[in-house]
Amino acid sequence: MAVPDIFKQRSQSENWDLNNASTIQSNTTVEADVIIIGTGAGGGVTAEVLSQAGLKVVMIEEGGLKTSDDFNMNEIEAYGDLYQEGAGRSTKDGAFSIFQGRTVGGTTVVNWTSSFRTPTSTLEHWTDVHGVKGFSAAEMKPYFEQMEKRLNVEKWKMAPNANNDILKRGCEKNNWSWAVIPRNVAGCWDLGYCGTGCPTNAKQSMLVTTVPEALKNGGSLYYNCSADRLIFSNNKVESVECLALGKDGKTPTGVKLSFKAKHIVLSGGGINNPGLLLRSNAPDPHNRIGKNTTIHPVNANVAKMPDTVNAFYGAPQSIYSDQFQWPADGEMGFKLEVPPMQPTMGGQILGFHGFRLIDTMKDLPNLQATIALLRDGFTEQSQGGSIELDPSGKPILDYPLTDYIWKGLRKAHHAMAELQFAAGANQVMPLHHDAKFYKTLAECKTAIDNLPQEIHRERLLTAHIMGGCAMGEDERTSVINSDCRFHHAENLSIIDGSAFPTSIGANPQLSVYGLALKQASKLAKQLTNS
Amino acid sequence: MNRRSFLKLSATGSAALAAVGATASLSGCSETLPENGQWRVLRSQDRIMLAAIAPVMLKGSLPAEPTANKAGVDTIIATIDEALFKLDAHNTKQISDLFTLLTFGLTRGLATGVWSKWENASEAEIENFLNSWRESSIGLLTLGYNGLNKLMCATWFGQKEAWGAVGYPGPPYADILITKKSV
Numbered sequence: 280m281a282v283p284d285i286f287k288q289r290s291q292s293e294n295w296d297l298n299n300a301s302t303i304q305s306n307t308t309v310e311a312d313v314i315i316i317g318t319g320a321g322g323g324v325t326a327e328v329l330s331q332a333g334l335k336v337v338m339i340e341e342g343g344l345k346t347s348d349d350f351n352m353n354e355i356e357a358y359g360d361l362y363q364e365g366a367g368r369s370t371k372d373g374a375f376s377i378f379q380g381r382t383v384g385g386t387t388v389v390n391w392t393s394s395f396r397t398p399t400s401t402l403e404h405w406t407d408v409h410g411v412k413g414f415s416a417a418e419m420k421p422y423f424e425q426m427e428k429r430l431n432v433e434k435w436k437m438a439p440n441a442n443n444d445i446l447k448r449g450c451e452k453n454n455w456s457w458a459v460i461p462r463n464v465a466g467c468w469d470l471g472y473c474g475t476g477c478p479t480n481a482k483q484s485m486l487v488t489t490v491p492e493a494l495k496n497g498g499s500l501y502y503n504c505s506a507d508r509l510i511f512s513n514n515k516v517e518s519v520e521c522l523a524l525g526k527d528g529k530t531p532t533g534v535k536l537s538f539k540a541k542h543i544v545l546s547g548g549g550i551n552n553p554g555l556l557l558r559s560n561a562p563d564p565h566n567r568i569g570k571n572t573t574i575h576p577v578n579a580n581v582a583k584m585p586d587t588v589n590a591f592y593g594a595p596q597s598i599y600s601d602q603f604q605w606p607a608d609g610e611m612g613f614k615l616e617v618p619p620m621q622p623t624m625g626g627q628i629l630g631f632h633g634f635r636l637i638d639t640m641k642d643l644p645n646l647q648a649t650i651a652l653l654r655d656g657f658t659e660q661s662q663g664g665s666i667e668l669d670p671s672g673k674p675i676l677d678y679p680l681t682d683y684i685w686k687g688l689r690k691a692h693h694a695m696a697e698l699q700f701a702a703g704a705n706q707v708m709p710l711h712h713d714a715k716f717y718k719t720l721a722e723c724k725t726a727i728d729n730l731p732q733e734i735h736r737e738r739l740l741t742a743h744i745m746g747g748c749a750m751g752e753d754e755r756t757s758v759i760n761s762d763c764r765f766h767h768a769e770n771l772s773i774i775d776g777s778a779f780p781t782s783i784g785a786n787p788q789l790s791v792y793g794l795a796l797k798q799a800s801k802l803a804k805q806l807t808n809s
Numbered sequence: 810m811n812r813r814s815f816l817k818l819s820a821t822g823s824a825a826l827a828a829v830g831a832t833a834s835l836s837g838c839s840e841t842l843p844e845n846g847q848w849r850v851l852r853s854q855d856r857i858m859l860a861a862i863a864p865v866m867l868k869g870s871l872p873a874e875p876t877a878n879k880a881g882v883d884t885i886i887a888t889i890d891e892a893l894f895k896l897d898a899h900n901t902k903q904i905s906d907l908f909t910l911l912t913f914g915l916t917r918g919l920a921t922g923v924w925s926k927w928e929n930a931s932e933a934e935i936e937n938f939l940n941s942w943r944e945s946s947i948g949l950l951t952l953g954y955n956g957l958n959k960l961m962c963a964t965w966f967g968q969k970e971a972w973g974a975v976g977y978p979g980p981p982y983a984d985i986l987i988t989k990k991s992v
Contacts, residue, residue: 365896625966
């Protein structure tokens with residue numbers, strides 16, 4: 280409360296049109312110039328740009344509206360309120376935990392603020408292999424620059440917390456490259472609770488930047504409002520049919536909301552966009568919707584350090600290493616970073632019970648964790664996963680682990696062990712069902728080579744869901760064109776991370792912002808001229 | 810448990826898991842939860858099962874003192890109920906299959922080696938079950954262990970009462986930044 284809840288304050292002083300679908304009593308039809316489904320990185324920027332062009336936008340959000348007064352650095356509360364499936368989402372076979380936002384502002388409300396431009400090699404790959412046009416580094420540069428300015432993206436100027444400093448120290452000792460992470464924060468308190476919603480509004484998420492701007496410009500927001508179906512007719516989306524969700528944020532109240540506009544934008548992310556299209560029987564002659572979903576598979580090592588780390592405090596990510604990101608031998612590349620380690624996150628990834636669990640958890644203040652984010656989707660041996668619908672019509676991600684990925688995961692465990700021991704770790708444990716803490720690098724490396732490469736034994740997670748509605752000029756291999764226009768309807772765009780033809784090779788938020796700014800600017804011109 | 814009986818358990822456990830949907834529905838043992846009741850997902854037999862397993866899963870993490878221990882377990886179960894409610898149909902089905910397997914007498918015995926009812930099961934029996942599922946080479950049992958483990962660890966270590974034992978002082982600037990709910 281000491282920090283003003285700027286969303287609440289502005290909503291009153293600027294008289295924003297906020298609509299909680301839970302409380303709407305009867306079926307309603309809403310008309311606007313543009314309907315945007317989803318309020319995360321893609322939808323937020325699109326809403327800002329289109330509203331600034333004078334278009335009437337309506338934003339639809341399945342999650343609830345939670346603002347800084349609700350963000351209390353409480354993991355259980357935050358996972359339940361702000362994440363898809365209460366942070367319990369997983370891939371079809373349960374191999375990966377999926378962390379994705381579900382709230383006004385989307386994943387930008389709960390991400391760890393790392394803001395990288397799309398690597399040039401990734402953009403070149405999209406151009407060369409996927410035939411995407413307009414995405415050269417030179418063409419994208421002005422969009423990244425503008426978004427960096429808009430969201431105050433700067434390299435973190437304060438000292439890294441001990442968790443990140445160990446990553447830096449390990450890289451220095453091994454003579455590996457490392458750098459400071461640019462973050463989208465303004466007046467950051469260096470708390471460490473980005474993942475539970477920023478209590479000081481320092482994080483420049485969509486919740487405090489673009490969504491308010493769109494509302495100020497006369498836009499409307501409907502939350503607790505789940506997009507159920509797009510109605511296709513005469514090569515167009517005629518309407519978006521939504522279900523009002525009750526106070527529990529999940530159960531439909533029975534009230535139906537119908538949204539009509541001359542243009543529709545999907546920004547619901549790599550799982551929900553394909554889900555909505557599949558549920559709507561969207562035209563898909565080449566069976567491309569929900570294909571090549573990439574996730575930056577993440578594995579981790581935990582180290583016991585001689586000194587206190589307190590990895591639960593301080594800016595969660597401020598140092599990274601791309602030493603292994605673009606290997607010359609064609610093996611899978613990965614980025615090295617660290618995660619914050621609050622006790623819920625820490626406790627549930629260990630996979631121990633009884634005394635072994637508490638013996639590890641009691642050292643929480645001395646634990647350092649390193650993660651590797653593998654760059655998937657770039658080779659024949661790593662084609663990503665696919666989205667399908669469960670019998671209730673909800674999307675599920677089926678993500679197969681190939682030998683190529685297993686090789687990458689093993690290489691990442693080795694690199695992380697080398698890093699942690701070099702930084703002075705007393706003991707290192709790869710996060711795997713059959714691993715324990717090892718006292719020497721040699722012992723640890725031998726163990727890593729012998730860990731069974733089986734799902735449910737390797738601890739895997741993802742927080743970056745990309746692709747599934749890929750851009751491209753050939754409709755046999757893509758869902759949307761290089762302007763993010765759906766190949767098979769005149770008035771439908773898909774603007775967010777689901778448009779990526781591959782993974783990014785870096786935390787993707789700034790890649791989404793840049794893409795959205797580019798595509799929404801073009802769309803604004805087209806819609807205001809017609 | 811020796812390796813031989815453990816392997817046998819794994820094999821029967823897997824078969825039991827595959828067959829459980831049919832058996833449980835045929836047996837007519839599934840309870841329908843009353844609407845607007847306290848519980849959204851967990852049936853009474855699920856809560857009894859979780860109340861038996863949680864103190865063993867979290868032995869040493871939960872307070873040893875019986876009243877505090879019981880209060881901790883109650884909190885875990887209530888929080889698990891909330892967490893499961895958030896899941897979509899696919900994961901709900903997985904958990905529901907797992908809980909049915911664990912609460913239906915025959916399959917519980919075959920799959921876990923715990924032949925007495927959960928409320929009567931000994932700590933040693935439950936520990937054997939957790940160890941055997943954790944070490945099982947059958948993916949479904951490992952997945953089942955992981956599911957129980959994650960649910961219990963996440964819902965316990967997120968509670969204030971758990972933090973002292975793991976050296977977590979809690980969120981910083983709590984008096985300034987935590988907004989009390991106006992009830």
